[in-house]
Amino acid sequence: ELNKVKEELLAKRYRFNAGLLMGNVRNRLRWADGKAIKSEIDMQMLNILGPKTDEDLAPVKKQKNEGKKDDTKATKPLKEKAKPEEETEGAATIAELMKNKVHFHAPGQNYVTEGYIVTPDTERLLGEHLKRTGGQVRTRFPPEPNGILHIGHAKAININFGYAKAYDGITFLRYDDTNPEKEEEKFFTAIYDMVTWLGYQPFKVTHSSDYFHELYNMAVHLI
DSSP: GGGHHHHHHHHHHGGSSSHHHHHHHHHSTTTHHHHHHHHHHHHHHHHHHHSSOOOHHHHOOOOTTTTTGGGGGGSSSSOOOHHHHHHHHOOHHHHHHHHHHHOOHHHHTTGSSSSSOTTTTHHHHHHHHHHHHHOOEEEEEOSSSSSSHHHHHHHHHHHHHHHHHTTTTEEEEEEOOTTTTTTTHHHHHHHHHHHHTTTOOSEEEEEEGGGHHHHHHHHHHHH
């Protein structure tokens, strides 16, 4: 597969979108491990391109508009910046931040994300998803109840709950209770209290263990 795009790969180097390449391989090897495919592609790219250089790691430079003449720059002030209020204006709430400052793709448009692997079933599966959800934004916060939450969890809570709230969606509090040896009731309670203390109310509280039977049946079907 790499030989087919070798010329483009050499030109773009590590900015080459390997996601499309992975999609082609997955279409041919439907039961192959995705991580193994990615690892193999990464190794082959490394063999062809060698280690990443400083230029590979540098941010992508914005392309200038070649249609404009160079002397047009002289007609503009040397320091043309945004208005002070535009530079300092922030968001008063997480919901406002998610709606006006952060731009995620709309429900069902996962395929516009860079590196997203599109398969022959993608359109059908996304259509079925939209039919079930009605296009509603649905998120989840899935902590493992084996300890007290920390500041990093607060960020995740605000992003998941705040994004859904900004678009009139819903968020599930899903306890990842897959390790009973380290989980205690006090942690379940503390997590819920922390979520509500931050000003959010879960649409529904669920547990990973609620679906063990379904997951078992799916595993049997795959085998």
